[in-house]
Amino acid sequence: MTRHYLMCRPDHFAVEYAINPWMDPEAGADREVAIRQWEELRSAYEGLGHRVSLIDPLPGLPDMVFAANGALVVGGRVYGARFAHPERAAEGPAYLKWFADNGYDRVHEPLFTNEGEGDFLTLDHLVLAGTGFRTEVGAHGEAQEFLGLPVVTLRLVDPRFYHLDTALFPLDGRNVAYYPGAFSAGSREVLRHLFPDAVIAEEEDAVVLGLNAVSDGTHVVISAEAAGLQLELKRRGFEVIPVELSELRKAGGGPKCCTLEIREAQVAVRR
Ligand code: ARG
Secondary structure, eight states, X not given: OOOEEEEOOOTTOOOOSXXXXXXXXXXXXXXXXXXXXXXXXXXXXXXXXXEEEEOOOOTXXXXXXXXXXXXXXXXXXXXXXXXXXXXXXXXXXXXXXXXXXTTOOOEEOOSSOBOGGGTEEEOSSOEEEEESSSSOHHHHHHHHHHHTSOEEEEEBOXXXXXXXXXXXXXXXXXXXXXXXXXBXXXXXXXXXXXXXXXXXXXXXXXXXXXXXXXXXXSEEEEETTOHHXXXXXXXXXXXXEEEOOHHHHTTTOOTGGGOEEBOOOOOOOOO
């Protein structure tokens, strides 16, 4: 099925502050390389027939390329983001403005801190929600009430995997892949219970952000370095599309971080 993604070109990308363990402002990052790698990600989506919309990057917001954090959009309802760190605070209103400008009128300005699809991952009948580093548990309830979908809280415990989308991704509407070491004991039990047939990733694939992947149910766009995980996905019948995003990883982001999925309202067809 065709997907609709919102992306933000890394025109102002830089590593100039550190808000996660991947970021080293001393080492910095090469913006030209980041732009080239990002363009390849965008082409990969277009090559799969997906629609890509773009939001204008704003100067002074070097992490704005990580569009996944900008909102959570399900059934045409836009749950806005409210960033944990002041460095990124202005991104919340910028993304909300894009949705308003583009005709989305079911928009909720959040009361609780939450970093959009960084910590909310949507399946057919539920939303998985991370907490522990960025998103507050209060946001999970707020999103549930606004979207009318059950939201399941998962606790993250390893600072390298500070957003849920660095440790887990939906393979389709019913199943997921994840790295158990990123979760609390109770959350690991919840995951085992909900997804007995999940793909379990090894640490070596998690540390190259292999779980920061984007699946359309058939194809999985995934970090080129996550070799073991790619093999398992192929064994399960998925078509794997490796992408090289090493420069953006210096800010702690991979393919999914650069991708905000827009799930439109289902339009009832009358016959
Ligand atoms: N430097 C950004 C931050 O720490 C990276 C965000 C990555 N996005 C994501 N969806 N995991 O906030």
